[in-house]
Amino acid sequence: MIDDKESVGLVETKYFEFAKDSPLELECGRTLGPITLAYETYGGLSPAKDNAILVLHALSGDAHAAGYSSADEEKPSGWWDNMIGPGKGLDTNKYFIICSNIIGGCKGSTGPSSIDPATGKQYGLTFPVVTIPDMVKAQKMLIDHLGIDRLLCVIGGSMGGMQVLQWVISYPEMVRLAIPIATTARLSPQAIAFDEVGRAAIMGDPGWMGGDYYGKANPERGLSIARMIGHITYLSDKSMHQKFARKLQDKIEYDYDFVTDFQVESYLRYKGESFVKRFDANSYLYISKAMDYFDLAQGYDSLKDTFEGITAKFLVISFSSDWLFPPYQSKEIVSALRQNNTEAVYTEIHSDYGHDAFLLEVEQLTRLISNFLMHGQRKT
Amino acid sequence: MIDDKESVGLVETKYFEFAKDSPLELECGRTLGPITLAYETYGGLSPAKDNAILVLHALSGDAHAAGYSSADEEKPSGWWDNMIGPGKGLDTNKYFIICSNIIGGCKGSTGPSSIDPATGKQYGLTFPVVTIPDMVKAQKMLIDHLGIDRLLCVIGGSMGGMQVLQWVISYPEMVRLAIPIATTARLSPQAIAFDEVGRAAIMGDPGWMGGDYYGKANPERGLSIARMIGHITYLSDKSMHQKFARKLQDKIEYDYDFVTDFQVESYLRYKGESFVKRFDANSYLYISKAMDYFDLAQGYDSLKDTFEGITAKFLVISFSSDWLFPPYQSKEIVSALRQNNTEAVYTEIHSDYGHDAFLLEVEQLTRLISNFLMHGQRKT
Numbered sequence: 185m186i187d188d189k190e191s192v193g194l195v196e197t198k199y200f201e202f203a204k205d206s207p208l209e210l211e212c213g214r215t216l217g218p219i220t221l222a223y224e225t226y227g228g229l230s231p232a233k234d235n236a237i238l239v240l241h242a243l244s245g246d247a248h249a250a251g252y253s254s255a256d257e258e259k260p261s262g263w264w265d266n267m268i269g270p271g272k273g274l275d276t277n278k279y280f281i282i283c284s285n286i287i288g289g290c291k292g293s294t295g296p297s298s299i300d301p302a303t304g305k306q307y308g309l310t311f312p313v314v315t316i317p318d319m320v321k322a323q324k325m326l327i328d329h330l331g332i333d334r335l336l337c338v339i340g341g342s343m344g345g346m347q348v349l350q351w352v353i354s355y356p357e358m359v360r361l362a363i364p365i366a367t368t369a370r371l372s373p374q375a376i377a378f379d380e381v382g383r384a385a386i387m388g389d390p391g392w393m394g395g396d397y398y399g400k401a402n403p404e405r406g407l408s409i410a411r412m413i414g415h416i417t418y419l420s421d422k423s424m425h426q427k428f429a430r431k432l433q434d435k436i437e438y439d440y441d442f443v444t445d446f447q448v449e450s451y452l453r454y455k456g457e458s459f460v461k462r463f464d465a466n467s468y469l470y471i472s473k474a475m476d477y478f479d480l481a482q483g484y485d486s487l488k489d490t491f492e493g494i495t496a497k498f499l500v501i502s503f504s505s506d507w508l509f510p511p512y513q514s515k516e517i518v519s520a521l522r523q524n525n526t527e528a529v530y531t532e533i534h535s536d537y538g539h540d541a542f543l544l545e546v547e548q549l550t551r552l553i554s555n556f557l558m559h560g561q562r563k564t
Numbered sequence: 565m566i567d568d569k570e571s572v573g574l575v576e577t578k579y580f581e582f583a584k585d586s587p588l589e590l591e592c593g594r595t596l597g598p599i600t601l602a603y604e605t606y607g608g609l610s611p612a613k614d615n616a617i618l619v620l621h622a623l624s625g626d627a628h629a630a631g632y633s634s635a636d637e638e639k640p641s642g643w644w645d646n647m648i649g650p651g652k653g654l655d656t657n658k659y660f661i662i663c664s665n666i667i668g669g670c671k672g673s674t675g676p677s678s679i680d681p682a683t684g685k686q687y688g689l690t691f692p693v694v695t696i697p698d699m700v701k702a703q704k705m706l707i708d709h710l711g712i713d714r715l716l717c718v719i720g721g722s723m724g725g726m727q728v729l730q731w732v733i734s735y736p737e738m739v740r741l742a743i744p745i746a747t748t749a750r751l752s753p754q755a756i757a758f759d760e761v762g763r764a765a766i767m768g769d770p771g772w773m774g775g776d777y778y779g780k781a782n783p784e785r786g787l788s789i790a791r792m793i794g795h796i797t798y799l800s801d802k803s804m805h806q807k808f809a810r811k812l813q814d815k816i817e818y819d820y821d822f823v824t825d826f827q828v829e830s831y832l833r834y835k836g837e838s839f840v841k842r843f844d845a846n847s848y849l850y851i852s853k854a855m856d857y858f859d860l861a862q863g864y865d866s867l868k869d870t871f872e873g874i875t876a877k878f879l880v881i882s883f884s885s886d887w888l889f890p891p892y893q894s895k896e897i898v899s900a901l902r903q904n905n906t907e908a909v910y911t912e913i914h915s916d917y918g919h920d921a922f923l924l925e926v927e928q929l930t931r932l933i934s935n936f937l938m939h940g941q942r943k944t
Contacts, residue, residue, distance in 0.1 A: 212820035313820040373804040373828040374796065380829040381792045383822065384836075388785040390770060405768040409789065412761045416754065421890070424753040430859060438857055440592035440693040442763065442849060446856065448753040449760040456764075469822060476826065477818055479810060507887070510801070 191260045192226040192251035192269050192276055197292060199223075200284075200326050208322060214312040218301065221326050222247040222292025223284035226268055227276035229332070236332045237274055237557075238323065239264065239283040240340030240347040243414070243471050244463060246291035249283035250276075266546045273550035279336065279557070286347075287322045288314040288471055290464035297398060297464045308466060309395035316343075316478045320350045327358070334358050337557060341365035341542030342509065343471070346478050349517070352496050353480060359496045361560040363553060366506050366542040368513040369487055369520070370479040375508060378417055379472040382410030386465050395466050407465040408456030410472075415455050420505035420538030424448060487520035494521070498528040499556040501549070503541035529556065571640045572606040572631035572649050572656050577672060579603075580664075580706050588702060594692040598681065601706050602627040602672025603664035606648055607656030609712070616712045617654055617937075618703065619644065619663040620720030620727040623794070623851050624843060626671035629663035630656075646926045653930035659716065659937070666727075667702045668694040668851055670844035677778060677844045688846060689775035696723075696858045700730045707738070714738050717937060721745035721922030722889065723851070726858050729897070732876050733860060739876045741940040743933060746886050746922040748893040749867055749900070750859040755888060758797055759852040762790030766845050775846050787845040788836030790852075795835050800885035800918030804828060867900035874901070878908040879936040881929070883921035909936065 186193050200221045207217025224247045229236060239249050241263070250268035253261050264283075267273045274281055285293040288311070296311035303310075327335065338351045338359055345367025352362050371379075386392055389406030397403055419427070428448040432438070435445070444450050481487045498521055502514035511532045521528040533548050535541040542549070566573050580601045587597025604627045609616060619629050621643065630648035633641050644663075647653045654661055665673040668691070676691035683690075707715065718731045718739055725747025732742050751759075766772055769786030777783055799807070808828040812818070815825070824830050861867045878901055882894035891912045901908040913928050915921040922929070 212818075214820075309822070313822075370810060372801060373808040373810060373826065374799075374801045376810070376826050377792075377796045377804065377828050377832055380824065380826075380832060381789060381796070384792065384833070385765060385789050387822065388769075388789065409761060409765050409768065412757075412764065413793065416757045416761070419754075421752060421754045421887070424757065428753040430750060430753065430756075438592075442689070442693075442767065442853065444760065446753065446756050446760075448757050452757055452760060453764070473822065507801070 186252050186255055188260065190269055190271070191265060194255055195224050195226065195248070195251040195253065195262075197222050197224050197247050197253070199292065200329055202325050202329065208318070208325075210312050210318045211315045212313050216287065216294065216312055216314070219287060219294045219322060220292070220298070221284050221287070221322060223282060223326060224248055224250070226250050226281040227279050229280040229330075233332050234334070234336060235278060236280045236282060236327075236330070236335050237337040237339060238327065238335050238351070239268070239274070239281060240338065240344035241283065241286070242340070242342035242344050243475070244459070245344070246289070247283050247285040250281070264543070267549065267553070273546075273553040274339070275554065282327070282330065284323055284326055286319045286471070288319065288467060288474060290467040295464070296395065296466035296470055306398040308398065311466070311470065313473060314470060315474050316346050316350045317354060319474065320347055320354050323347070324355055324358070334360060336561060337361040337363060339363040339365070339553070342367060342539065343475055346475065349480055352494055353490060356494055356496065361499070361557065362496045363499045363501070363556065364514075364517065365501045365549075366503055366509050366539055368509045369490075369517050370481065371475050372513070375417075376476045378413055379476050382413050383469055383472060385409035386469060392465060397465070402460055403465045404460040407460045407463065407468060410468055411459040412452045412456040415452055417508045418538060418540045420507065420536055422505060422536045423538050426536065487516060488523040491520050491524045491526060494524065494526050496526075497560050498526065499552065500528055500530045501552065502532045503535045503537065503539070503545065504532055505536050506539045506541060508539040566632050566635055568640065570649055570651070571645060574635055575604050575606065575628070575631040575633065575642075577602050577604050577627050577633070579672065580709055582705050582709065588698070588705075590692050590698045591695045592693050596667070596674065596692055596694070599667060599674045599702060600672065600678070601664050601667070601702060603662060603706060604628055604630070606630050606661040607659050609660040609710075613712050614714070614716060615658060616660045616662060616710075616715050617717040617719060618707065618715050618731070619648070619654070619661055620718065620724035621663065621666070622720070622722035622724050623855070624839070625724070626669070627663050627665040630661070644923070647929065647933070653926075653933040654719070655934065662707070662710065664703055664706050666699045666851070668699065668847060668854060670847040675844070676775065676846035676850055686778040688778065691846070691850065693853060694850060695854050696726050696730045697734060699854065700727055700734050703727070704735055704738070714740060716941060717741040717743060719743040719745070719933070722747060722919065723855055726855065729860050732874055733870060736874055736876065741879070741937065742876045743879045743881070743936065744894075744897065745881045745929075746883055746889050746919055748889045749861060749870075749897050751855050752893070755797075756856045758793055759856050762793050763849055763852060765789035766849060772845060777845070782840055783845045784840040787840045787843065787848060790848055791839040792832045792836040795832055797888045798918060798920045800887065800916060802885060802916045803918050806916065867896060868903040871901050871904045871906060874904065874906050876906075877940050878906065879932065880908055880910045881932065882912045883915045883917065883919070883925065884912055885916050886919045886921060888919040
């Protein structure tokens with residue numbers, strides 16, 4: 185029995201099935217169907233259906249953004265529970281919050297580990313390459329299904345922020361407010377490089393077997409290497425100094441061997457090892473590739489042109505120590521919006537947490553987001 | 565026939581053998597012997613033996629710092645040929661330059677791929693863990709062997725800079741001038757983290773076989789992953805934008821598959837694949853571990869105390885976009901030196917090249933280093 189007034193309480197993941205008869209057309213030219221989207225909702229939809237907020241998750245996220253998924257849990261297991269709930273930044277007393285797992289993932293939505301109805305076997309690498317616009321296209325089907333014509337807001341950090349930007353471009357008339365956090369309009373070559381090393385580690389793992397490892401074991405070594413690399417990019421030099429410095433793990437002197445010595449090593453190993461238990465290696469390949477391909481200005485002359493005619497109001501947030509999606513990349517977005525006279529509030533939050541700050545700087549995010557929603561709701 | 569007046573010409577790597585009867589005592593408590601050090605020299609030793617400069621190399625470097633190693637080469641193959649030669653920053657018309665390969669390496673000096681005389685087989689992981697002080701201790705034997713009581717200068721970048729600092733601490737009376745470039749007094753947790761992921765990739769490669777792969781194949785997959793990670797840290801976000809941007813490799817549209825799409829991916833793959841042909845995976849483990857263990861202030865109360873009584877004059881150089889060994893780490897060294905009233909010139913070179921700048925910013929380095937040597941030689 186959950187008694188937590190600060191939380192949305194026990195929630196159930198729902199599943200929306202579509203694209204059975206007419207499969208979804210993807211950017212790559214192939215189609216996908218049938219499709220299942222796992223999603224959760226918190227709060228109530230207003231009679232006018234004008235209070236819906238779509239939350240978009242990052243690489244390893246899922247539909248379970250808030251509350252408890254089981255009555256046995258001692259604390260809320262939703263990945264953004266500190267932001268979503270009664271009286272929180274995304275206030276469930278006021279707003280109807282939707283969070284859906286992306287296609288290509290492995291948390292209930294259709295992805296490479298799903299059964300291909302054409303063969304009766306997991307897709308593996310026969311799954312089509314999906315892009316951020318494809319993910320958004322699938323989410324749009326869900327929003328239609330929920331009977332919502334216009335979203336009050338789309339919000340998300342990291343890859344979630346990419347989806348926010350894409351929503352505004354793909355369905356401009358459906359978005360009133362947009363909050364891209366710690367994100368970019370196009371992935372930088374440095375970030376592509378880190379993704380590529382992660383993929384090389386997975387695909388170089390003999391256990392990966394060309395992606396056809398289902399029923400055997402997840403290629404854990406490669407996937408854990410990929411995750412370790414990712415984790416370094418989510419922290420900052422400074423936060424690592426503060427968190428680990430050069431402290432040794434369970435010892436006071438060097439061992440002079442190749443077992444881990446430093447706390448930072450143990451931390452990364454642990455993060456890598458726990459990740460492989462909850463994430464599918466092929467999904468990692470597909471999602472990281474979708475991020476690499478993301479370039480909002482592709483097909484346009486400039487980022488400015490991309491935003492032409494956009495009516496959504498923006499709150500763009502970056503973090504000073506985020507070197508994966510550095511503030512200058514958020515400023516590029518803001519600059520392109522303002523060249524179109526689109527209303528865009530920009531805030532760079534001073535934080536030592538690096539990219540992870542979008543999950544940790546709760547107090548500042550809460551204040552910024554709740555104010556923006558309140559004013560934006562009145563004005564738009 | 566080499567006709568290159570700007571180069572030291574054809575050079576031969578020499579080999580110094582020692583520690584046959586009394587093995588070298590290492591920091592880890594074990595001993596190593598016999599030891600071979602591969603080294604090269606350029607220019608002539610003055611009758612007073614007061615013009616010797618010891619060049620110290622980085623992780624993947626070797627003794628061949630300048631000139632041609634074969635008459636067939638079309639251009640000089642030495643890794644720092646743009647700095648070492650007649651009229652260059654390290655002017656072989658004036659100075660006697662020595663460069664020795666480190667112990668633990670795989671370029672002619674004793675390392676894990678050397679034959680252990682006790683077993684007649686390669687050491688592999690039975691090779692003792694060596695540290696930066698151990699490397700310097702071995703170099704000191706070489707300098708003694710060459711009959712040099714005092715070095716005019718010790719100079720090096722990256723891990724070479726760590727050895728510079730260690731030389732001054734271990735043998736203060738033997739060093740007149742010290743030039744640590746793009747380095748640190750202690751490896752940061754972020755850099756340790758990257759090293760650890762590289763080691764995890766090597767040790768997770770089934771071909772590594774506990775380090776006992778000699779006579780079979782180098783564990784290429786793991787080693788190439790480690791090298792790819794390294795390369796990202798040697799460049800900067802900006803230099804990657806300038807060099808690669810989001811340009812595709814040999815195509816104009818996405819392939820929507822998992823073969824490399826972007827130039828930056830092809831570049832990294834190429835760097836990884838070429839590295840495994842010339843470098844031993846176990847050496848990578850040992851050398852990266854030596855860097856992780858490096859902490860000049862260990863055993864002292866502070867970095868200031870570490871430098872107490874040091875008489876060498878310093879030129880400390882950092883690069884603005886180096887995020888592996890950021891300028892603040894060089895400033896820490898300078899600050900600790902100045903607290904001891906040690907003469908320390910500090911220059912942060914503005915460069916977009918990242919950590920690699922120490923091999924690329926030739927013009928500025930040449931001017932700084934040649935001036936410092938000229939003045940320093942007169943004054944000390």
